[in-house]
Amino acid sequence: MLARATRFAATPPPRDLLRDVCVVNLFFEASTRTYTSFALAEQRVGADIVALPPGSSSLGKGETIADTALTLAAMGVRVIVTRHPESGFPYRLAESFEGHVINAGDGRHAHPTQALLDLLTLQKEFGEIAGVRVALVGDILHSRVARSNVIGLRALGADITLVGPQTLLPDAMARDGVRIARDLDAVLPHVDALMLLRIQHERIAPGVLPSLDDYARNYRLDARRLALLGRNAIVMHPGPYARGIELTEDVFAYPGWRYAQQVAHGVFVRMAVLDFLVNASTRDANPA
Amino acid sequence: MSALLIRGGRVIDPAQNLDALRDVLLRDGLVAAVGERLGDTDAARECTVYDATNAIVAPGFIDMHVHLREPGHAHKETVATGSAAAVAGGFTAVACMPNTEPAVDSPALVAEVRRLAQAAGLARVYPIAALTRARAGAELAPYWQLHDAGAVAFSDDGAAVRNPRVLRHAALYARDVPGVFISHCEDVELRDDAVMNEGVRSFELGLAGAPDLAEDLNVARDLLIAGDTGKRFHIAHLSTAMSVELMRFARAHDIAATCEVTPHHLLLDDARFERFRADAKVNPPLRAAADVRALRDAVRDGSIDVFATDHAPHTAQEKARLLSEAPPGFSGLEIAVGAYAHALPDLPLSRFIALLSTNPARILGVPGGTLALGAPADITIFAERPWRVDAAAFHSLGKNTPFDGADFQRRPIATIVAGALLMKDGTIVRDVSR
Numbered sequence: 001m002l003a004r005a006t007r008f009a010a011t012p013p014p015r016d017l018l019r020d021v022c023v024v025n026l027f028f029e030a031s032t033r034t035y036t037s038f039a040l041a042e043q044r045v046g047a048d049i050v051a052l053p054p055g056s057s058s059l060g061k062g063e064t065i066a067d068t069a070l071t072l073a074a075m076g077v078r079v080i081v082t083r084h085p086e087s088g089f090p091y092r093l094a095e096s097f098e099g100h101v102i103n104a105g106d107g108r109h110a111h112p113t114q115a116l117l118d119l120l121t122l123q124k125e126f127g128e129i130a131g132v133r134v135a136l137v138g139d140i141l142h143s144r145v146a147r148s149n150v151i152g153l154r155a156l157g158a159d160i161t162l163v164g165p166q167t168l169l170p171d172a173m174a175r176d177g178v179r180i181a182r183d184l185d186a187v188l189p190h191v192d193a194l195m196l197l198r199i200q201h202e203r204i205a206p207g208v209l210p211s212l213d214d215y216a217r218n219y220r221l222d223a224r225r226l227a228l229l230g231r232n233a234i235v236m237h238p239g240p241y242a243r244g245i246e247l248t249e250d251v252f253a254y255p256g257w258r259y260a261q262q263v264a265h266g267v268f269v270r271m272a273v274l275d276f277l278v279n280a281s282t283r284d285a286n287p288a
Numbered sequence: 289m290s291a292l293l294i295r296g297g298r299v300i301d302p303a304q305n306l307d308a309l310r311d312v313l314l315r316d317g318l319v320a321a322v323g324e325r326l327g328d329t330d331a332a333r334e335c336t337v338y339d340a341t342n343a344i345v346a347p348g349f350i351d352m353h354v355h356l357r358e359p360g361h362a363h364k365e366t367v368a369t370g371s372a373a374a375v376a377g378g379f380t381a382v383a384c385m386p387n388t389e390p391a392v393d394s395p396a397l398v399a400e401v402r403r404l405a406q407a408a409g410l411a412r413v414y415p416i417a418a419l420t421r422a423r424a425g426a427e428l429a430p431y432w433q434l435h436d437a438g439a440v441a442f443s444d445d446g447a448a449v450r451n452p453r454v455l456r457h458a459a460l461y462a463r464d465v466p467g468v469f470i471s472h473c474e475d476v477e478l479r480d481d482a483v484m485n486e487g488v489r490s491f492e493l494g495l496a497g498a499p500d501l502a503e504d505l506n507v508a509r510d511l512l513i514a515g516d517t518g519k520r521f522h523i524a525h526l527s528t529a530m531s532v533e534l535m536r537f538a539r540a541h542d543i544a545a546t547c548e549v550t551p552h553h554l555l556l557d558d559a560r561f562e563r564f565r566a567d568a569k570v571n572p573p574l575r576a577a578a579d580v581r582a583l584r585d586a587v588r589d590g591s592i593d594v595f596a597t598d599h600a601p602h603t604a605q606e607k608a609r610l611l612s613e614a615p616p617g618f619s620g621l622e623i624a625v626g627a628y629a630h631a632l633p634d635l636p637l638s639r640f641i642a643l644l645s646t647n648p649a650r651i652l653g654v655p656g657g658t659l660a661l662g663a664p665a666d667i668t669i670f671a672e673r674p675w676r677v678d679a680a681a682f683h684s685l686g687k688n689t690p691f692d693g694a695d696f697q698r699r700p701i702a703t704i705v706a707g708a709l710l711m712k713d714g715t716i717v718r719d720v721s722r
Contacts, residue, residue, distance in 0.1 A: 064605070066608075086610050087494040147494055
């Protein structure tokens with residue numbers, strides 16, 4: 001998938017890769033970045049696109065997941081790109097849908113295309129992901145981005161450290177190849193890539209965090225902490241980032257800040273996923 | 289009324305320390321004789337004979353934790369279908385929980401459940417009444433009047449009574465009312481929006497999990513309230529290793545408390561959670577493998593008093609909803625006997641029967657639980673006979689079980705209530721004489 005995305009980044013593919021293929025974007029959660037990225041990717045491979053704005057689905061009116069899947073399939077929809085606040089929604093949808101389902105983020109569970117674009121960013125930077133020391137910082141427990149990245153990074157042999165306070169990163173999340181740290185300052189000199197995650201204000205009311213400032217004391221990336229990073233270390237963020245909370249404006253001037261590259265890679269990765277799902281089986285079986 | 293002779297079975301009655309090959313003669317709804325070669329006596333000549341050779345004859349099994357869904361949720365189960373499921377599963381009696389719509393919190397509603405059970409004419413059905421009005425956790429239910437109407441116990445099952453002051457006052461007021469308080473121990477704040485057990489698996493799946501602590505804290509609280517007030521408490525569906533330790537603590541301190549365990553908590557752990565389906569969703573949740581082992585050990589060493597299913601029928605459509613919206617629970621009556629034996633194949637039969645009959649009868653204070661002369665002629669006959677669970681064939685409207693297709697070794701083969709043979713080899717027999 002990464003190779004395919006790299007190819008598309010170097011040479012734009014013909015705009016008819018998904019000619020006459022209908023793709024529905026079924027987003028139940030607000031999204032600017034991911035939604036736009038998918039829409040652009042779909043346009044660049046020439047798909048027919050239908051976007052259902054959040055709240056317009058009949059799912060809220062008593063229609064079951066299976067009903068929705070059958071209805072869309074009957075209209076000739078081949079691909080559903082979906083984002084939903086509940087973990088596992090795309091899996092449930094895929095059970096009843098004949099076509100392809102692409103997970104654009106489900107609850108706290110997974111965000112696979114985000115992980116792919118992050119992997120692509122690391123690969124571009126370091127050539128090979130095996131052995132690259134990556135630290136993910138922040139609300140790991142509630143982060144689908146973190147979960148998908150850990151899966152991808154483990155598969156490709158990266159050295160992974162998760163960093164955050166206990167309520168956002170339970171001890172039990174440590175496992176083979178995944179280390180847990182509480183002290184970000186001690187981790188910073190030993191990483192090649194730092195992935196910051198968004199901290200949400202909603203974590204304060206249920207008592208998971210005392211305040212964003214208290215969090216920032218230990219985990220906000222500021223000028224002092226940037227200075228602790230190794231010379232060639234990069235800093236990544238899936239967005240949207242909150243200035244003054246998980247990072248300060250100093251980060252934007254840091255030479256290793258890779259946010260823009262991540263966003264750019266997102267479109268190529270999503271083109272690759274669409275092309276792979278719709279065309280890979282037939283085309284790869286009959287090489288031209 | 290006709291008489292029934294059960295001939296040639298191994299009769300086990302823990303209440304009398306009896307374990308021997310005996311015949312059992314039932315007449316006028318009561319146990320008339322237990323002895324050798326009763327078939328040769330004149331009294332037995334005109335009897336119907338049930339040949340129990342190679343089978344175990346036990347006092348009728350009582351499931352003290354079931355949901356029969358009436359009033360209010362007859363699409364999930366009715367008292368009639370639920371009591372059919374009971375006798376099909378080898379149970380002569382069930383005690384049904386009051387989390388209905390409306391909640392069973394008045395004498396009239398207790399009477400209504402009894403009337404429905406009477407009309408069904410199958411298993412004995414003992415209503416459990418709400419512990420607080422509308423199960424809202426604020427105002428006490430009228431315990432004496434509910435007792436007069438036939439309630440055998442009190443519970444807000446489905447949730448814990450949130451306010452410890454309310455529960456303490458309830459326990460003090462009701463101390464002398466016959467009828468144990470049954471506690472569903474899950475702290476609602478700690479459980480929050482959990483759909484499964486909190487642990488490695490919930491972290492992997494990105495699902496909200498309920499920590500052991502949600503149960504443990506409430507078990508400790510309710511046991512201490514039992515000790516403080518002197519009211520007898522029964523802790524429903526233990527699921528954690530620590531709950532078992534807390535029960536042992538209570539016993540050591542002479543606190544009047546008993547407890548139960550379900551088939552699913554004895555057999556399944558949270559690894560069962562897959563594909564984001566609600567098939568394995570239940571409250572309290574399926575826990576870690578270590579908890580399953582601790583619960584089995586607790587049954588073996590006598591720390592757990594009762595096997596109870598928490599029979600919770602739901603429609604297939606309800607269980608197919610998104611995980612957060614699907615209701616918790618499993619249909620349990622028709623898998624129970626096989627499942628308990630599967631979890632604990634080495635458990636002595638007398639203990640097996642004590643957990644299913646002697647103990648629940650004693651805890652609820654209901655007739656049965658023994659084959660002593662003059663006891664109700666409620667009998668469960670079972671055998672070591674391999675069988676496969678087929679949920680589609682359940683008498684219960686709820687086909688929701690994680691055990692569909694499971695192979696079990698022990699099977700109920702006859703259910704006799706008040707001397708009438710109501711189930712034989714899995715088929716319900718309607719006895720017109722009743």
